[in-house]
Amino acid sequence: MAQEKADAVLIDDHTLDLHELATACAVTPTWVVEHVEAGLLACRSSGGEMRFASAHLVRARRLVTTERCFDANQEMAALVADLLEEVEQLRRQLQVSTKQPRG
Amino acid sequence: MEFKEYYKTLGVGQTASADEIKKAYRGLARKYHPDVSKEADASARMAEVNEAYAVLSDPEKRAAFDTLAQRRAAGQDFQPPPGWDTGFDFSNAGSPAGDDGDFSEFFNTLFSRAARARRGGGDGGARTQMRGGDHHARISIELADAYHGASRSLSLREARLDDSGHVVNAERVLDVQIPKGVKEGQSIRLRGQGSPGLNGGPAGDLYLEIEFEPDARYRIEGRDVTQTVPVAPWEAALGASIEVPTPSGRVEVNVPKGSNNGRRLRLKGRGIPGDPAGDLYLELELALPPANNEKASELYKTMAREFPSFNPREQMGA
Numbered sequence: 001m002a003q004e005k006a007d008a009v010l011i012d013d014h015t016l017d018l019h020e021l022a023t024a025c026a027v028t029p030t031w032v033v034e035h036v037e038a039g040l041l042a043c044r045s046s047g048g049e050m051r052f053a054s055a056h057l058v059r060a061r062r063l064v065t066t067e068r069c070f071d072a073n074q075e076m077a078a079l080v081a082d083l084l085e086e087v088e089q090l091r092r093q094l095q096v097s098t099k100q101p102r103g
Numbered sequence: 104m105e106f107k108e109y110y111k112t113l114g115v116g117q118t119a120s121a122d123e124i125k126k127a128y129r130g131l132a133r134k135y136h137p138d139v140s141k142e143a144d145a146s147a148r149m150a151e152v153n154e155a156y157a158v159l160s161d162p163e164k165r166a167a168f169d170t171l172a173q174r175r176a177a178g179q180d181f182q183p184p185p186g187w188d189t190g191f192d193f194s195n196a197g198s199p200a201g202d203d204g205d206f207s208e209f210f211n212t213l214f215s216r217a218a219r220a221r222r223g224g225g226d227g228g229a230r231t232q233m234r235g236g237d238h239h240a241r242i243s244i245e246l247a248d249a250y251h252g253a254s255r256s257l258s259l260r261e262a263r264l265d266d267s268g269h270v271v272n273a274e275r276v277l278d279v280q281i282p283k284g285v286k287e288g289q290s291i292r293l294r295g296q297g298s299p300g301l302n303g304g305p306a307g308d309l310y311l312e313i314e315f316e317p318d319a320r321y322r323i324e325g326r327d328v329t330q331t332v333p334v335a336p337w338e339a340a341l342g343a344s345i346e347v348p349t350p351s352g353r354v355e356v357n358v359p360k361g362s363n364n365g366r367r368l369r370l371k372g373r374g375i376p377g378d379p380a381g382d383l384y385l386e387l388e389l390a391l392p393p394a395n396n397e398k399a400s401e402l403y404k405t406m407a408r409e410f411p412s413f414n415p416r417e418q419m420g421a
Contacts, residue, residue, distance in 0.1 A: 003276045
């Protein structure tokens with residue numbers, strides 16, 4: 001089987017624009033703008049343009065999944081995303097402070 | 104091709120109502136949610152559940168699926184009979200999770216956009232160009248890969264249209280370069296490696312979220328890495344120069360005189376590379392030689408005699 005070589009770029013070095021993030025999350029750009037303007041999704045601002053890094057992509061996909069899977073409204077989905085991020089952060093702290101092996 | 108038992112996947116009967124299907128789906132979506140599930144194969148199970156729901160929650164797809172299920176011969180390799188979808192229109196959106204890149208050959212052959220295009224319906228009927236969907240996956244790397252960069256081979260399965268317009272499932276291997284300095288949780292993007300486009304449209308992209316393989320030697324936070332280093336009691340008490348294997352290679356480290364168990368030594372800039380690079384913390388852990396012969400036992404007894412006021416439980420009030 002032929003092996004293709006793929007050029008990989010780190011999203012944090014080459015951030016996504018509004019349309020790229022929307023496409024990556026299978027939503028409309030309007031959905032993204034609404035969530036940014038409501039303060040539920042952060043972004044980097046560059047020359048008045050919204051740019052999105054890895055953490056924004058992960059959060060946007062969580063919001064989409066929660067809204068679609070559970071018919072959750074924006075705020076409820078954001079609360080779920082907040083809690084998941086908090087759990088991740090606490091797990092990292094626990095792992096660092098207690099010598100708990102990863103995994 | 105394996106026939107997918109979508110009702111069984113969701114744990115509902117064939118006469119289940121739309122509400123019952125939704126309720127079952129939500130229960131399983133909670134159980135296999137990749138962010139919280141303890142199940143080892145949660146992501147794969149979630150994809151199966153999403154696939155089943157994408158079909159059974161759509162009245163047209165469900166009706167077509169039911170028709171197929173009635174006509175199939177049990178125990179045989181499944182091939183859809185010609186004209187199986189006549190009278191059905193799968194024009195609405197795909198999976199509830201937003202993309203169907205992880206769905207099965209069965210779904211891709213029958214219900215995907217490419218399949219609809221082949222049949223001349225749905226999105227591709229008017230021969231309009233459409234971009235392929237983006238795919239998302241996680242990729243596990245070792246900590247050393249973040250220090251030095253690495254190459255990983257990924258096997259991807261995808262549905263493509265052949266020259267005669269038939270959906271074929273192909274497998275290809277992708278050689279992915281993991282950039283040096285990558286952190287857990289970051290995503291890398293591979294342009295054009297998602298689903299192929301329709302009617303000459305561009306392919307989608309593949310996004311890979313980085314996670315580190317479990318390694319009991321290291322604890323990682325951002326670009327900072329903590330590593331436990333065993334030291335002998337005399338090295339900790341008297342100070343010593345020791346050689347430590349680290350993710351970036353062997354390093355000579357001075358253990359300060361009078362170090363206690365758990366003391367952390369910071370090696371600036373020896374964490375995961377970046378701008379700025381992270382730090383490497385060496386956490387000292389006292390390793391006691393075993394008193395497994397007469398001479399070793401006597402040495403411990405000598406210490407006990409020579410340190411009469413030493414109380415290791417002083418802070419406990421003992």
